[in-house]
Amino acid sequence: MPRLRRAEQWAEAERNQIPLWTPVLLGAGIAAWFVLPDPRAWGALMLAVGGVGLAAATLADGGRVMRAVGLAAVLVLAGILLAWARAESVRAPVLARPLMADMVAEVDAVEPLAARQIVRLMLRPVEARDGRGHGVRLPPRIRVSLAQDDTPVGLGRGARIRLRARLMPPAGPVAPGGYDFARAAWFQGIGATGRGFAPVQVLHPADRAPGLRQRLSQRITAQVAGSAGGIAAALATGDVGAIGQDDAEAMRRAGLAHLLSVSGLHITAVVGIVMILTIRLLALWPWLALRLRLPLLGAAAGAVAAVGYTWLTGAEVPTIRSCVAAMLVLVALAMGREAMTLRLVAAGALIVLIFRPEALVGASFQLSFAAITAIVAVHEHPAIRRWLGPHPDWRWAALRHVGALLLTGLVVEAALMPIAVYHFHKAGLYGALANIIAIPWTTFVAMPLEMIALLLEPIGLGGPFWWLLGQVLGVLLTLAHAVSSMPGSVVALPVASGWAFGLAVTGGLWIALWRTRWRWFGAPAVVIGLLVMLAAPTPDLIVTGDGRHVGIATRQGVALLRDRAGDYMRTTLSELSGTDAEPLALAEQPGARCGRDMCVTGLQRGGRLWRIAATRSGYPVPWAALIALCGQMDIVVADRRLPKACRPRWLKLDNVALKRTGGVTMRLDPPTVRMVRDPGDRHPWSTTEHPGGR
Known part of the structure; x- marks a missing residue:
């Protein structure tokens, strides 16, 4: 068969690249479990994939292609089972409904968020009562936020406290395309979140001092004031709580937010600094330098530093990935092998x-691996290797390195764009240029200064270096604000479809992982996926799952039903609407009639006027008037139960309907509705055991 023969020739040419697809295929199975709705769909896919695997094994006959197909089927099947087993292994009760509770709880963790003036507690309830004094059963792990001024002395890990808190089930997405905290909370074992109120009584103080991470963060922020101190703490411990919200937003808009998340850049800097210091110091001892391989000792010291830094910064996914990659690089260097390869990246993934x-x-995993895969794939290309090779003229060599930085920045921005558009509904334009300055500035100036300051702090000589570090990080913040304030620094986009995102990612991986000309068959997938994502339609109407907040598209931006919506809700509805402008008040828009209790407005779409009404307060509305109004409206939204006789012309969204659908987005030309909750969704965070009764 000529086609099979050509496939075998292609597989032989790509034999060194085939192992790189191991994590991709395992990830495909994991992604399928998250995308498909219920056990029947998961089982059907496993049967189909298993059948493909058996067919490939039967037809293999020694051929590389069929063996690869069979192995691919096994990996996809393993991914489905792995995700399913992981979700069931972390199963824990989840609160059924909002609840005001008086409880006694043990403190599992304390996380100060200085910039927001709050302290976040992870609690394990011991006993609890509701507002009427009846005993209630709470989830075994809950997260509560306290105002910083309400935090008592003696609060720490291991303490037992009594407090009053308003608890909520972990929230799902506000509307389709929003962040799904309920899913993230499920895998963290968090069954409820809420806000605690003073007074908080410490029944038994913490039996241990704050952890090293917390003490180090507090020490750094005491030495370096403001957001610069918060960035310094983030570089050392991964704690971003002391970074001001305006500064954090500027870093995000400038494409520099990755510097605040401890990952490959930071691990590489720590390992490199420790290796250089170790080798230089040991080289001062001639007897040792003549008898031992100092690079090997330096690599060992770097490995210890990488593991310690990973533990200190909380062992988040990007840090673990980077630590694993650093270990593999150090092993490769010790064995005299090439260090940075795509196989190393695949092993970490x-x-x-x-x-x-x-x-x-999660966005963190996707951003981290997309960036490192793009960097390594580009620098493994023969033409790039030749271009970056040694040059006798130092001026040309310097120019090449600057060009390499710019090329790397552009490639990384291109690789991260689909992920940023899909998760954050934004695309940055100047991130590559900002990173050319910010990455070397952070790696070769800020981090060595901070390491020196930390080493000298115990003997009281760190002061000048802390001051210098504050100035250096101040320059970084100035750069972030300058770039973020440039016209068009960020383009806001509506929520993109999942299939287009998957198509773009698959095409990008196809280009990055293969080496023959067949790799360019991935380019159409990337282009089509990106074009569909960038052309995603703007929703005409957004309704949150509680029915309290409504966003309506206007020419100037999104208009909000409630004038006093909080910052989080205002930002979220703007992002989901695909606009970067400050939200408007619906009551101030032409054609809108708003009273204390209701708003009525109209949208001209599809050659007709759509009439919309929504409740905007907790006050009761006379039913007779409400029923009469419903008959004149196309869409009615309410945060309460509406009477059965309320029958708008097209859609009624009261709290009964919204409990089934969750948040909703609507397009009116043609009329389409997207819901947060698929009625057939059987993922465990959607169908959980709910404590909270007597």
Whole structure:
């Protein structure tokens, strides 16, 4: 068969690249489990994939292609089972409904968020009563936020406290395309979140001092004031709580937010600094330098530093991935092999997916691996290797390095764009240029200064270096604000479809992982996926799952039903609407009639006027008037139960309907509705055991 023969020739030419697809195929199975709705769909896919695997094994006959197909089927099947098993292994009760509770709880963790003036507590309830004094059963692990001024002395890990808190089930997405905290909370074992109120009584103080991470963060922020201190703490411990919200937003808009998340850049800097210091210091001892391989000792010291830094910064997914990659690089260097390869990246991804398969659907994992894969794939290309090779003229060599930085920045921005558009509904334009300055500035100036300051702090000589570090990080913040304030620094986009995102990612991987000319068959997939994502339609109407907040598209931006919506809700509805402008008040828009209790407005779409009414307060509305109004409206939205006689012309969204659908987005030309909750969804965070009764 000529076609099979050509496939075998292609597989032989790509034999060194085939192992790189191991984590990709495992990830495909994991992604399928998250995308498909219920056990029947998961089982059907496993049967189909298993059938493909058996057919490939039967027809293999020694051929490389069929063996690869069979192995691919096994990996996809393993991914489905791995995600399913992980979700069931972390199963824990979840609160059924909002509840005001007086409880006694043990403190599991304390996380100060200085910039927001709050302290976040992870609690394990011991006993609890509701507002009427009846005993209630709470989930075994809950997260509560306290105002910083309400935090008592003696609060820490291991303390037992009494407090009053308003608790809520972990929230799902506000509307389709929003962040799904309920899913993230499921894998963290968090069954409820809420806000605690003073007074908080410490029944038994913490039996241990704050952890090293917390003490180090507090020490750094005491030495370096403001958001610069918060960035310094983030570089050392991964704690971003002391970074002001305006500064954090500027870093995001400038494409520099990755500097605040401890990952490959930071691990590489720590390992490199420790290796250089170790080798230089040991070289001062001639007897040792003549008898031992100092680079090997330096690599060992770097490995210890990488593991310690990973533990200190909380062992988040990007840090674990980077630590694994650093270990493999150091082993390769010790063996005299090439260090940075795509096999190393694949090994890191495989380890993370095996132990934390849920990381695949998070933006952190995707951004981290997309960036490193793009960098390594570009620098492995023969033409790039030749261009970056040694040059006798130092001026040309310097120019090449600057060009390499610019090329790397552009490639990384291109690789991260689909992920940023899909998760954050934004695309940055100047991130590559900003990173050319910010990455070397952070790696070769800020981090060495901070390391020196930390080493000298115990003997009281760190002051000048802390001051210098504050100035250096101040320059970084100035750069972030300058770039973020440039016209068009960020383009806001509506929510993109999942299939287009998957198509773009698959095409990008096809280009990055293969080496023959067949790799360019991935380019159409990337182009089509990106074009569909960028052309995603703007929703005409957004309704949150509680029915309290409604966003209506106007020419100037999104108009909000409630004038006093909080910052989080205002930002979220703007992002989901695909606009970067400040939200408007619906009551101030032409054609809108708003009273204390209701708003009525109209949207001209599809050659007709759509009439919309929504409740905007907790006050009761006379039913007779409400029923009469419903008959004149196309869409009615309410945060309460509406009478059965309320029959708008097209859609009624009261709290009964919204409990089934969750948040909703609507397009009116043609009329389409997207819901957060698929009625057939049987993922465990959608169908959980709910405590909270007597």
